[in-house]
Amino acid sequence: MPFIQEWPAYLEALIRLLYPATCGLCSEMLNLQQRGLCKHCRNDLVALQYPISKIKNELSLTGIENVWTLFPYESTVRDLITAVKFSGKHWLLKEFSQSLQTFGMLASDAPSYDFVASIPSHVTTYVQREFNQADLLAQMVSKITRTPVKNMLHKKFHTPHQSRLNRRERAVNLWGVFSLRPKYRSVILDKSVLIVDDILTTGSTAEEAARCLADAGAAKIDFLALARTEPAAL
Ligand SMILES: [Zn+2]
Numbered sequence: 548m549p550f551i552q553e554w555p556a557y558l559e560a561l562i563r564l565l566y567p568a569t570c571g572l573c574s575e576m577l578n579l580q581q582r583g584l585c586k587h588c589r590n591d592l593v594a595l596q597y598p599i600s601k602i603k604n605e606l607s608l609t610g611i612e613n614v615w616t617l618f619p620y621e622s623t624v625r626d627l628i629t630a631v632k633f634s635g636k637h638w639l640l641k642e643f644s645q646s647l648q649t650f651g652m653l654a655s656d657a658p659s660y661d662f663v664a665s666i667p668s669h670v671t672t673y674v675q676r677e678f679n680q681a682d683l684l685a686q687m688v689s690k691i692t693r694t695p696v697k698n699m700l701h702k703k704f705h706t707p708h709q710s711r712l713n714r715r716e717r718a719v720n721l722w723g724v725f726s727l728r729p730k731y732r733s734v735i736l737d738k739s740v741l742i743v744d745d746i747l748t749t750g751s752t753a754e755e756a757a758r759c760l761a762d763a764g765a766a767k768i769d770f771l772a773l774a775r776t777e778p779a780a781l
Contacts, residue, residue, distance in 0.1 A: 571630055571639045572623060583642050591623050596646050602653055604775065608750040610757035613769040615654060616747055617646045620774035628680070628745055628774065637678050643773055644687060650771060651691035660769070661738035662697040663689045666756055667725070669705045684773060685743040694741070699731040700756055710748075717751035725759040735760060739767035747772035 560579060568577040570585035577585060584592065595618055604614040618624040630636045665685035673679055682698065689696045706720055727735065742756050747770070757768045 571636050571642075572626055583639055588623065589642065592627070592642060593645070595619065595622050595624060596649070599649070599653060602650060604747075606747075606750060606775075608757070608770065609754045610761050611742075611750075611753060611768050611770045613654070614747070614750075614753070615650055615769065615771040616773070616775035617643070617650060617771075618774040620746055620776040622774075624774045631680050632676065632745075635676070637680065637683055640680065640683050640687065643684070646773075647684075647687050647691055651688070654692075654769075654771075659739065660692065660694045660741045662699070662734075663692065663694050663741045663743055664697055664699050664756075664760070666742060666744040666752055667698065667700045667702040669702045671705050681744045684745060688741065688743055688771065692741075697731060697734065699728055699735060699740075700725045700759060701728050709752075714749040714751060717749050718754070721751050721755045725756050727759060727763045732763065736764040737766045740765050740769070742768060742770045744770070744772045745774065747775040 563579055568582070569575060570577060570581075570588055571583055572588040573585060575585040575587075583589075597617060597619070602615055602617060604616045606614050608614055620628075627639055627642060631639050663685045665679060665681040668676070668679040668681070682696075685696050688694070703724055703726055706724060709717055709720065712720060740760055742753060742760070744752065747753065753770045753772075757770070760768055
């Protein structure tokens with residue numbers, strides 16, 4: 548799976564000479580010490596992060612004990628996530644490392660999760676994109692919380708056009724979309740799981756994933772999304 552690669556400094560300098568790097572958001576030329584975003588865009592991103600008191604979300608989702616979100620979606624974060632998903636710039640996820648560290652420190656329960664699990668993408672999407680951004684985020688969370696990633700969930704069918712649906716329509720559209728991969732049937736029993744995704748909209752996807760894990764015997768399920776859309780935007 549492609550992900551953030553670390554090149555030796557001399558090799559990176561050579562590559563940058565041949566292929567100058569630009570900011571993933573504003574296209575400003577980056578110097579050799581800069582990666583991903585320019586200073587201005589990075590500062591904008593840091594300023595956008597929710598204050599610590601808001602990272603633990605007040606949203607109530609069925610079957611989920613704690614909901615965590617780090618950024619408002621309608622912002623530079625939307626541009627970043629769009630660049631990751633639709634322009635293949637998966638390395639830009641590294642810009643969220645600091646925020647995920649904050650989550651790791653804040654969520655005192657985090658080290659006690661048995662597993663981190665990402666919301667899976669359908670195979671069609673995965674083949675087109677060549678990565679699942681939720682899984683890459685889950686790997687980052689895994690390193691921070693020292694909790695193993697288990698890709699327990701399988702997405703059984705493609706669910707296009709979700710963005711135009713309201714909460715109820717989404718729930719109907721998503722019913723039964725996930726299944727537990729058979730090899731995790733005995734692993735999941737009585738375990739606590741942190742589900743990770745890139746965006747929280749209505750919460751229907753998170754609830755459906757949680758229902759699948761709870762049906763399989765999980766004891767506790769929390770949910771972490773990088774960004775949350777404002778309820779008014781739905
Ligand atoms: Zn920039």
